Amino acid sequence: MMYTSTRDCSVRATAAQAITQGISTEGGLFVPEQLPVISKDELAAMVSQKYIERAVTVLSRFLSDFSEAEVRECAEAAYGTGRFLAPEVAPVRTLKDDVHVLELWHGPTCAFKDMALQILPHLMRVSAQKTSDGKEIVILVATSGDTGKAALEGFRDAPHTRILVFYPENGVSPMQKLQMTTQQGSNVGVCAIRGNFDDAQSGVKAIFTDPAMRDKLASQGMMFSSANSINWGRLVPQIVYYFSAYCDLLASGAITMGDKVNVAVPTGNFGNVLAAYYAREMGLPIARLICASNCNNVLTDFIRTGTYDRKRDFHTTVSPSMDILISSNLERLLYHLSGCDAALVAELMGKLQKDGCYTVPDTLLVKIRELFAAGWCDDEHTMTAIRKTFDEQKYLCDTHTAVAVAVCDEYRRETGDKTPLIVASTADPYKFSASVLQAFGAEQADEDEFDKVDRLHALTGAPVPPSLAALKGQKPRFDQVCSRETMEETVCAMLK
Ligand SMILES: *Cc1c(COP(=O)(O)O)cnc(C)c1O
Numbered sequence: 001m002m003y004t005s006t007r008d009c010s011v012r013a014t015a016a017q018a019i020t021q022g023i024s025t026e027g028g029l030f031v032p033e034q035l036p037v038i039s040k041d042e043l044a045a046m047v048s049q050k051y052i053e054r055a056v057t058v059l060s061r062f063l064s065d066f067s068e069a070e071v072r073e074c075a076e077a078a079y080g081t082g083r084f085l086a087p088e089v090a091p092v093r094t095l096k097d098d099v100h101v102l103e104l105w106h107g108p109t110c111a112f113k114d115m116a117l118q119i120l121p122h123l124m125r126v127s128a129q130k131t132s133d134g135k136e137i138v139i140l141v142a143t144s145g146d147t148g149k150a151a152l153e154g155f156r157d158a159p160h161t162r163i164l165v166f167y168p169e170n171g172v173s174p175m176q177k178l179q180m181t182t183q184q185g186s187n188v189g190v191c192a193i194r195g196n197f198d199d200a201q202s203g204v205k206a207i208f209t210d211p212a213m214r215d216k217l218a219s220q221g222m223m224f225s226s227a228n229s230i231n232w233g234r235l236v237p238q239i240v241y242y243f244s245a246y247c248d249l250l251a252s253g254a255i256t257m258g259d260k261v262n263v264a265v266p267t268g269n270f271g272n273v274l275a276a277y278y279a280r281e282m283g284l285p286i287a288r289l290i291c292a293s294n295c296n297n298v299l300t301d302f303i304r305t306g307t308y309d310r311k312r313d314f315h316t317t318v319s320p321s322m323d324i325l326i327s328s329n330l331e332r333l334l335y336h337l338s339g340c341d342a343a344l345v346a347e348l349m350g351k352l353q354k355d356g357c358y359t360v361p362d363t364l365l366v367k368i369r370e371l372f373a374a375g376w377c378d379d380e381h382t383m384t385a386i387r388k389t390f391d392e393q394k395y396l397c398d399t400h401t402a403v404a405v406a407v408c409d410e411y412r413r414e415t416g417d418k419t420p421l422i423v424a425s426t427a428d429p430y431k432f433s434a435s436v437l438q439a440f441g442a443e444q445a446d447e448d449e450f451d452k453v454d455r456l457h458a459l460t461g462a463p464v465p466p467s468l469a470a471l472k473g474q475k476p477r478f479d480q481v482c483s484r485e486t487m488e489e490t491v492c493a494m495l496k
Pocket of ligand 1: 111112113146147229266267268269270271272273321322400401426427
């Protein structure tokens with residue numbers, strides 16, 4: 001299995017090269033040249049398997065330059081005993097009306113990013129052995145809140161690796177901020193930036209693709225890589241859990257082999273929903289992909305009209321991990337659905353950079369709309385969804401998952417589509433205690449974060465994850481703030 005770039009079809013890379021490099025030198029994203037297929041028989045065989053085995057089956061198809069023993073070692077290190085609090089790793093909870101919630105937040109940092117970022121450091125270590133000639137890898141991360149912590153935790157004290165995280169100063173929840181600023185480890189750095197997630201992401205991308213920075217690092221025996229979902233090594237582990245959820249539904253008798261399901265995903269950078277698209281292309285019986293956004297609804301407009309226009313106000317919402325106007329992974333979808341037209345993708349991405357918008361050809365829009373439905377919901381409706389789901393079904397969801405729940409409700413009402421539904425649940429509610437309490441009309445502004453946690457627990461009975469409870473009373477290690485313009489200097493200083 002070889003990889004190419006979304007913007008230049010002359011690029012060829014192995015999986016190990018794609019993972020260590022993170023992004024192609026001309027700015028495109030690595031994509032597999034063809035997608036493997038998992039047959040019905042293979043799917044049936046996965047039903048009785050544990051998560052690790054399912055992961056080995058799926059990952060091996062993409063990591064053809066890894067031995068099976070290497071893939072297995074990585075999967076065991078990530079998903080083995082004690083790493084995830086749920087024994088199933090990614091359990092499926094069934095609500096009423098054929099709605100199934102796929103809980104992706106039982107890892108050490110309580111958000112779905114752990115699903116990929118617990119294994120990425122191991123994939124990177126094995127990849128680096130194959131490709132990087134002993135260079136030290138510098139992972140640069142831009143985060144809207146959850147990736148930062150998950151990447152710090154995954155890469156802390158990893159040999160021959162440094163990790164630097166940039167987060168928007170006022171764009172993350174208090175718990176997310178505390179998780180990052182208290183991070184332990186000898187190879188980690190954390191810095192706030194004055195700006196939003198898009199500023200952080202474009203800053204990181206600019207540093208990656210700056211030849212002068214690349215040379216400078218090389219002269220110090222270092223190379224950059226990415227732990228954002230632009231890195232192929234982030235996406236491929238996310239494909240696994242859609243297969244796993246389908247297998248769990250088969251095992252519980254909720255569906256029978258071949259039944260179609262819809263998948264709904266609270267979306268920001270388009271990585272999670274893209275992984276569901278890949279699962280579908282690999283033969284998983286998924287009918288429609290439902291892309292749910294908050295009021296940063298650039299993707300809803302795009303899927304409905306074919307015009308992607310980021311020239312709009314950026315909103316800070318109760319679902320901060322989805323406060324994004326430039327959804328990087330959409331580029332990969334455009335590449336695949338345009339019949340691998342790298343020239344077209346390069347042109348569209350050039351327009352996005354230059355003019356802030358682009359429009360796809362009609363033929364491409366038709367294909368997107370066959371596969372995807374899209375909707376968005378504002379903070380008020382997000383709160384209502386949290387409250388209603390708890391009152392009616394005794395199920396507590398976080399502010400991001402609630403966006404998908406609200407969008408699905410509307411989708412089902414408008415279309416009458418009763419296909420069984422898998423909703424990707426992306427964070428533990430206690431990461432966003434203030435907003436979740438507000439949904440119950442119970443927020444008190446002067447309370448400390450951990451009083452809120454206690455009160456939410458008293459109100460709902462939902463268990464508090466030990467890793468969040470343990471943050472109480474911890475002193476931040478990192479308090480640096482920089483601007484978009486000084487990110488490069490900050491990186492150099494951190495690497496000294
Ligand atoms: C990152 C994140 C999302 C968005 O996922 P993408 O893959 O970027 O679309 C949604 N919810 C939570 C809680 C997240 O951390």
